[in-house]
Amino acid sequence: MDPDKVALISQIAPVIAIVGVAGMAGWVITTWMRIKNGYPLDGAWGQAVYPKNNKDEMGRLEQLAQENTQIKAELSKVKERLANMERIVVDGNHSLSEEIEALRNLDVKSKDKVDV
Template sequence: MSNGQFFVLAIIGMSTLGWMFTSWVRAKHGYPVENEWGGSTAKGYDGLDEDYPNAVRKIQLLTTENETLIGRISRLEERIAVLERIATDPAERTAREIDALR
């Protein structure tokens, strides 16, 4: 192996060891550790949210809100169907239906 190849491999090795050392120091002192994709992981992260009860409550609230919005959408779809029918029907029948809706 020539001196040039050895030099390149030494630079790569030193960079890798330096990255490992800084990651170890950051993790040891509680700083977030970055991964190779730019994300970070906090010290002691085990995949579980420390705010689990609040997360469950948020899910329940969002589920309730979702059901309410689905109901609204279905009522609006029914109203739009009536309006489309009124817009495409003959004038006499349309006038009777409009009067019935009042």
């Protein structure tokens, strides 16, 4: 072998070894972190090595689905209330105040009838 090639290989070999060891260490640390935090491990093609289908997790998913449904229902009610508030604020011809006064007059008339 040529002494120049041997010198070049002896200079490059430690860099290649360091990169390889760092890559394997990164893979080990990533796998350890996934296991520690409960993430499923992936196979070579992205499929789960051990799918999590235990009863605790299924119960938690059902609970989250119920909470999601409740939050959606509450959000729709809030949207309706906001639409009413916008109507009140944007009402330019003050017909709302007239409607309120008409309701007050009805309330006063109904009290008069009861008192008679």
